[in-house]
Amino acid sequence: MSSAGRRVRRATVVGLTAAMLTGLLAVTAAAAVPVEAVPAAAAAARTDVYIKDTTADVGGEPHALNPLWASPDIKVCPTAIECAVSQNPIVGVTNYLFIKLRNPGPYGSGTSNGVLRVYRTTPGGGAVWPTHWTQIGAANVVSFAGVTTVTIPWTGVPGPGHFCLLARWVSATDPMTFEGPDISTNTRHNNNIAWRNVDSVQLAVGGSPAVRPFAIGNSLTVPSRNEVVFAAAEPLQAIGGRVVVDLGPELFERWRAGGAVGTGVRAVGRTQVEIVEPTRASLGNLALNPGERAEFSLLFSATADSQREISFTVTQFGPDSSGARSTDLGGVQYLISTVKR
Known part of the structure; x- marks a missing residue:
């Protein structure tokens, strides 16, 4: 084959290779686009x-x-x-x-x-x-x-x-x-x-506690320390209300190992703490692993009848991926009322 022929063949192969590479890159890029991505023309x-x-x-x-x-x-x-x-x-x-x-x-x-x-x-x-x-x-x-x-x-x-x-x-x-x-x-x-995240809690006076699940999580790729804050619009004692937090064995041990940091609470059992401050309390320095979400229980009970509904919120505060050291990571508003059995 002449040198001119070899040059033509080499140029053809390079052109085909470039076209194949371009096509491969296009397929790879398309595969990487999220399902609900927005077209540029939009x-x-x-x-x-x-x-x-x-x-x-x-x-x-x-x-x-x-x-x-x-x-x-x-x-x-x-x-x-x-x-x-x-x-x-x-x-x-x-x-x-x-x-x-x-x-x-x-x-x-x-x-x-x-x-x-x-x-x-x-x-x-x-x-x-x-x-x-x-x-x-x-x-x-x-x-x-x-x-x-x-x-x-x-x-x-x-x-x-x-x-x-x-x-x-x-x-x-x-x-x-x-x-x-x-x-x-x-x-x-x-x-x-x-x-x-809004939950209605209707309590029977003198009846068994109403149990609600609550979870706290860590969206980061590193361990985090978190706080759970309990706040009532008015004292729950106004309706004879009582709230007990059952952390479960593992989360309770983490809380204790972290110094049992808290305000307006007192330990009442092997894994439980009671909210004793009428309108605001907290549990702090709760350690969570990367990507973990740990669940515990809230036990609501009442000893008096009332026609009022009281708002009681539970909120997790901790670091997020934006760099904030302590921000609202989510919570639940419980609307608590009582009825006679």
Whole structure:
């Protein structure tokens, strides 16, 4: 073969190799794109649907409103007819989730097409996204101007029937601005994510304690130290209320090894502490391993009848992936009332 022929053949091979490499890189890049990623062309038709985190929320990203985990736009009802006030789900039967989508928010306009997805996890804080969340259901939605209420059936609710709920509006024209392992950070930075942890606790006077699960977690890749804060709008003693925290053997031992740091509490058993401060108490220096989520129990009881409902919140504070040393990592609002047996 002449030298000219060898040059032509070499150029052809190089060209084919470059084309194959380009194709391989294109396939690899496509495989790396998340399933719900937003096409670049979507920016030309930006829409903005939002779900309220608090009653004062108007869709700003990020915001400093609290509590972050009591969205008024997420509601659980026992029937397909929307109820006036969200209720605890009934175990073993079909319940219904009602989520309000508000259009437009401050960052776009126009009709938006997307998927509304709803998830659940054990009540509490520190739930790592998406590891600790289980999808309940999803609905394809066209969101027009105004408020669109979406109904999603929740079939076969597992026991004990107490959950954190998370709603995510996923749309090609309304992208998430930031998503990492911290649900609290994600919710604060995305107006199309909302979170609800509200539990009604009705106590029979003199009856057995009502037990509620609560979990604390660490979304970091290093160990963390955390605090759990208990706060009541008014003294629980006003309704003869009592709250005992059963940490379980392992978490109780970690608390004790950390110096039994706490305020407004006293040990009442091998693994239990009682909340004795009327309106605010805490357990501190609780060690959690990377990616861990530890569960304990809250025991509520009452010795007096009352017509009032008292709000009692339990919140986890600790470090998050943004670098904050102590931030609200999630909590639950318990609405406590009493009835005579």
